[in-house]
Amino acid sequence: MDRLIPIFPEVPAEAWDKLRAMAALHREWNEKVNLVSRKDIENLEWHHYAPCVAAIRFLKLMNGARVIDVGTGGGFPGLILAVLYPQAHLTLVDSVGKKAACVEDIAKRLGLGNVEVRNARAETLRHEHDFVTGRAVASMPEFVAHTRQLVRPGAKHSLPNGILYWQGGDPESELAGLGIRPSHTLELQPLLGGDEKFFQKRLVLYRAQDLVRAKKPPAP
Numbered sequence: 650m651d652r653l654i655p656i657f658p659e660v661p662a663e664a665w666d667k668l669r670a671m672a673a674l675h676r677e678w679n680e681k682v683n684l685v686s687r688k689d690i691e692n693l694e695w696h697h698y699a700p701c702v703a704a705i706r707f708l709k710l711m712n713g714a715r716v717i718d719v720g721t722g723g724g725f726p727g728l729i730l731a732v733l734y735p736q737a738h739l740t741l742v743d744s745v746g747k748k749a750a751c752v753e754d755i756a757k758r759l760g761l762g763n764v765e766v767r768n769a770r771a772e773t774l775r776h777e778h779d780f781v782t783g784r785a786v787a788s789m790p791e792f793v794a795h796t797r798q799l800v801r802p803g804a805k806h807s808l809p810n811g812i813l814y815w816q817g818g819d820p821e822s823e824l825a826g827l828g829i830r831p832s833h834t835l836e837l838q839p840l841l842g843g844d845e846k847f848f849q850k851r852l853v854l855y856r857a858q859d860l861v862r863a864k865k866p867p868a869p
Contacts, residue, residue, distance in 0.1 A: 650694050656841065657702055660733065667732045668698060671759055675723060678751045684723030692847075699841050700815055701726035701784070703853060705733050707835060708780075709807035712736045715778040719771040719796050720744075720786035724752040726815060727782065731756070731764045742767045742774065770795075777801030780808075784815035789854065800858045808833070810858040817851045832857040 650669050654660070672693055679690055689696055704726065710716075714737035718727030727741040741756075743749045746768050753766040767774075772795045781796045792814060803810040811832065833855040838848040 650698070652695065653699055653702060656699075657705060659705055660702065664732050667759060667761075668694075668702075668729065671728060671732070671755060672698070674755045674758060678755065679723075682747050682751050684748065684751060695841075696847060697723070697725055698729055700837055700848075700851065700853070701729035702733065703835060703837060703840055704730060704813065706840065707807070707833065707855075708813070710734045710737045710779075711805050714738070714780070714806060716740070716780045716782060717742060717774075717776075717778045717796075717799055718782045719792070719799075720783055721752060721766075722748055722784070724755060725784050728752060728755060728761070728764070730782065731761050732759075735763055738763050738765070740765045740767060740776075740778070742769055742771060744768070744770045771799065774799060779803055779806060779810045781812045782814070783812075785817065789814060789816065793856070802858055808855060808857070812854075812856045814854045814856070815852070816854065 650665060650672065654665060675684060675693060676690060679685055685693060685697060714734065716730060716737055717740040719742050721727045721741040721743045724741060727739050731739040741752055741764060743752070749766050749768040756764040756766065775798060778799050778801065781799050783792050783796070786792055793812060796812065800810055800812065835853040837851045837853065838845060841848050
């Protein structure tokens with residue numbers, strides 16, 4: 650975690666303390682449920698926390714913001730965002746009951762009162778939120794197709810309401826199927842280390858709510 654502190658000086662000390670405690674709980678749970686690849690657990694903070702913390706660089710949330718993290722898995726990025734934005738309400742959704750139970754336990758043990766965990770599929774939900782987040786859940790068109798109904802109109806935060814999606818690879822071929830381009834793309838490699846091969850072609854894509862609803866993505 651100490652490696653991340655100088656990269657993100659805007660993160661307060663108390664948030665780093667929570668993230669350190671969270672990392673210990675992730676390692677504890679990972680012995681029982683495969684939240685992170687066993688081969689990669691030693692890189693938990695760098696490979697899994699760092700990309701999520703990167704949201705603080707461009708996303709500022711007002712009090713009462715509602716964010717839903719779809720396919721949260723081990724709580725990425727949802728749990729990390731809950732620590733970074735205590736003024737927001739985070740709903741973490743996963744269709745796998747064991748993972749949802751792990752994430753709920755971590756949130757409770759950390760005292761994250763702004764977290765709600767749901768064991769459900771995104772397409773069954775209709776509650777609208779300011780932002781939908783996801784990390785390597787599916788192809789971008791498929792993710793948009795399953796979550797677009799969750800975004801409500803609005804523009805009171807640093808970004809207009811929309812979808813934030815963490816993904817690897819080249820998104821151009823996927824995005825061409827949507828007929829629209831992302832409103833903003835954050836490349837993680839320049840931020841987290843220009844010589845770090847792990848972050849090559851790893852991006853955070855932002856799509857504004859008006860673009861999300863402008864054209865319905867093709868069915869997967």
